[in-house]
Amino acid sequence: MTTFKIGRRRADGSTPLPGGAARRTFRFQQRLAPYLFVSPFLILFAVFGLYPLVKSILLSLYVTNGPRDHVFVGLSNYRFLFSDPDFGVAVRNTAVYTFWTVFLQLPLALGLAILLSQKWLKGRNWFRLAFFSPQLVGQVFVGVIFMVLYVPQYGLVNHAIHAVHAGFPLDTKWLGDARLVMPALVLASLWMYVGFNMIYFLAALQAVDRQLYEAAMVDGANGWQQFLAVTLPGIKPVAVYVLVMATIGSLQLFELPYTMLQQSAGPDKSGLTIVMYLYQNGYITGDLGYASAVGWTLALGILIVSLIQMRVTGVWKGASA
Amino acid sequence: MIWEIKQRRPRHRTGARRRSAVIAGRLAVLLALTAFSALTLVPLVWLVAAALKKPDDLFHYTFFGPRLSAQNFVDLATKVPDFGRYVINSLFISSSIVVVQLLFSSLAGFALAKYDFRGKSLVMVIMLATVMIPGQVTMAPLYELLCRLRLVDSYLGLIVPGAISVFGIFLFRQSMLQIPDDLLDAARIDGCSEFRTYLNIVMPISRPMTGAFCLISFLGSWNSFLWPQILLHTSKRFTLPIALNQMVGMYQQSYGMLMAGTLLSILPVVVLFLLLQKEFVAGLTTGAVKG
Numbered sequence: 248m249t250t251f252k253i254g255r256r257r258a259d260g261s262t263p264l265p266g267g268a269a270r271r272t273f274r275f276q277q278r279l280a281p282y283l284f285v286s287p288f289l290i291l292f293a294v295f296g297l298y299p300l301v302k303s304i305l306l307s308l309y310v311t312n313g314p315r316d317h318v319f320v321g322l323s324n325y326r327f328l329f330s331d332p333d334f335g336v337a338v339r340n341t342a343v344y345t346f347w348t349v350f351l352q353l354p355l356a357l358g359l360a361i362l363l364s365q366k367w368l369k370g371r372n373w374f375r376l377a378f379f380s381p382q383l384v385g386q387v388f389v390g391v392i393f394m395v396l397y398v399p400q401y402g403l404v405n406h407a408i409h410a411v412h413a414g415f416p417l418d419t420k421w422l423g424d425a426r427l428v429m430p431a432l433v434l435a436s437l438w439m440y441v442g443f444n445m446i447y448f449l450a451a452l453q454a455v456d457r458q459l460y461e462a463a464m465v466d467g468a469n470g471w472q473q474f475l476a477v478t479l480p481g482i483k484p485v486a487v488y489v490l491v492m493a494t495i496g497s498l499q500l501f502e503l504p505y506t507m508l509q510q511s512a513g514p515d516k517s518g519l520t521i522v523m524y525l526y527q528n529g530y531i532t533g534d535l536g537y538a539s540a541v542g543w544t545l546a547l548g549i550l551i552v553s554l555i556q557m558r559v560t561g562v563w564k565g566a567s568a
Numbered sequence: 569m570i571w572e573i574k575q576r577r578p579r580h581r582t583g584a585r586r587r588s589a590v591i592a593g594r595l596a597v598l599l600a601l602t603a604f605s606a607l608t609l610v611p612l613v614w615l616v617a618a619a620l621k622k623p624d625d626l627f628h629y630t631f632f633g634p635r636l637s638a639q640n641f642v643d644l645a646t647k648v649p650d651f652g653r654y655v656i657n658s659l660f661i662s663s664s665i666v667v668v669q670l671l672f673s674s675l676a677g678f679a680l681a682k683y684d685f686r687g688k689s690l691v692m693v694i695m696l697a698t699v700m701i702p703g704q705v706t707m708a709p710l711y712e713l714l715c716r717l718r719l720v721d722s723y724l725g726l727i728v729p730g731a732i733s734v735f736g737i738f739l740f741r742q743s744m745l746q747i748p749d750d751l752l753d754a755a756r757i758d759g760c761s762e763f764r765t766y767l768n769i770v771m772p773i774s775r776p777m778t779g780a781f782c783l784i785s786f787l788g789s790w791n792s793f794l795w796p797q798i799l800l801h802t803s804k805r806f807t808l809p810i811a812l813n814q815m816v817g818m819y820q821q822s823y824g825m826l827m828a829g830t831l832l833s834i835l836p837v838v839v840l841f842l843l844l845q846k847e848f849v850a851g852l853t854t855g856a857v858k859g
Contacts, residue, residue: 273761277756277762280679280761281683281685282679283763284678284679284762285675285676285679287672288737289676289691291672291729292732292734294713295710295728295729295732296698296729297698298713299707299708299709300706300709302709302712303705303709306709359601359604362600363601367594368598368601374605377608381611381612383834383838384837385790385809386793387791387793387809387812388833388834390813391816391826391827391829391830392614392830395618396611403614406630495702499702499704501794502793502794502809506816509816509817510817522704522794525704526794530798536708538704538707538708539705539708541704542707542708545704545705546701546702546704546705549702550700553700
């Protein structure tokens with residue numbers, strides 16, 4: 248695709264410089280410029296991005312104790328990982344969380360975006376601002392806020408549910424009951440991300456060609472048929488992008504449960520996620536080799552899930568910006 | 569759009585009845601939107617109220633109590649005397665990262681958008697390939713590398729590797745592709761060096777994108793937890809998320825104080841967001857929609 252000509256610009260020859268040496272320097276800086284412009288990034292990227300990436304493959308074959316003490320163990324990090332029941336728990340929790348959060352989040356976000364895209368609506372920006380506001384709050388801070396909202400007896404969540412449904416026990420321990428930790432996490436994550444994804448859907452909806460709707464109406468399509476025939480195909484690239492991104496983000500869940508459950512995995516490890524497992528078994532113990540092995544396992548898992556999603560939805564170029 | 573209710577009404581209704589049906593539909597939409605946005609705002613309003621209540625009043629009143637009180641902030645200052653330092657640490661680290669990311673990403677984005685040079689497509693391919701790989705993969709060798717460079721437990725250890733933003737480069741490349749070549753050529757004919765062109769022509773045009781990027785980048789480093797938690801060991805150097813996470817463990821029952829700390833941790837981002845709101849939403853959606 249790239250034509251390999253060396254950075255010469257079209258303005259060449261028309262430079263009003265007095266010619267000779269000055270013109271040559273001017274041309275020289277023109278030719279050199281793109282290399283100089285990308286080099287700060289490229290150097291940093293090579294040292295702090297690519298090198299660690301390659302190194303982590305090697306490192307995952309070692310057992311380490313701190314940064315300097317290495318013993319080669321081959322694939323046994325991976326073997327141990329897959330036989331560790333804790334890792335199984337972490338994978339299951341992360342998968343359950345991802346499933347629920349993505350499949351509740353996206354329809355809600357799309358629904359809100361459709362409501363917000365009504366042409367007659369006034370004050371759209373205020374609604375958008377409100378829906379987007381949780382996105383400003385980092386996961387750790389959300390964890391602290393929701394930890395207090397979930398407090399048994401006094402917490403706002405219990406009181407709100409109790410007000411709607413009087414049979415709901417006020418002493419429900421969201422974060423102390425292994426069965427309720429996951430719903431508590433999903434609820435907090437919905438609060439964080441629905442508005443964020445809605446912004447994408449809203450932009451996509453506003454980009455759908457209005458004439459298509461008019462054509463559909465002439466053909467007698469009702470609202471639901473128009474949604475299926477015009478809206479969904481129109482927003483599909485964005486919808487797939489949002490789906491893949493939301494899934495990738497959910498698979499890396501860590502800060503929210505780690506803070507909310509007060510630096511623990513929760514009752515019966517019900518809040519243990521893959522990244523939390525990685526942090527606890529890699530960094531707290533100082534085994535960077537094991538941390539790399541968990542990291543690569545997660546990366547491959549994410550890759551496979553994303554590829555499946557893009558395959559199933561039939562959008563292959565979803566990742567290219 | 570499609571969901572405009574009037575089109576769905578059966579034809580035989582009279583004008584007045586049809587109009588009232590339209591109004592009813594619109595009211596329902598407004599009601600739903602209001603209810604959902606209120607629901608979204610409840611935790612934030614509750615946070616502000618909780619931080620400003622007397623600690624004992626926290627659960628006595630759902631939102632604001634009869635009196636405002638600064639007691640929670642006083643508690644915070646006495647129990648966590650370093651809190652101000654954490655705020656300054658976070659501000660310093662996040663702004664430094666924004667500045668270097670902005671400089672390097674816009675320069676590289678400009679080169680990728682407006683020049684043909686050897687290896688350009690290779691750079692793009694490598695960047696795209698690494699986008700999919702989650703950060704947790706490189707953390708362990710990066711930690712090792714920073715140990716050797718003696719950058720562990722230092723601000724530089726966060727800022728230097730943090731200067732890379734592939735996302736930022738794509739963002740800037742995307743917006744700079746739309747700058748007409750003629751404009752750049754005109755600057756060159758006037759004798760502008762390539763860097764002057766970047767500084768005086770390209771960057772001023774890219775201002776909305778710059779605003780959006782600054783906010784996204786600031787938000788990212790302000791809220792980041794795992795990497796600073798791994799890298800920073802000395803409590804004086806902690807950032808706000810690390811400090812807050814520790815406070816949750818240490819002062820489990822002092823909810824009011826925790827809420828005060830959380831409020832102070834969110835405030836700078838909210839201020840920045842309100843300043844850059846328009847650019848932010850525009851920039852966020854460019855990459856996705858224009859594909």
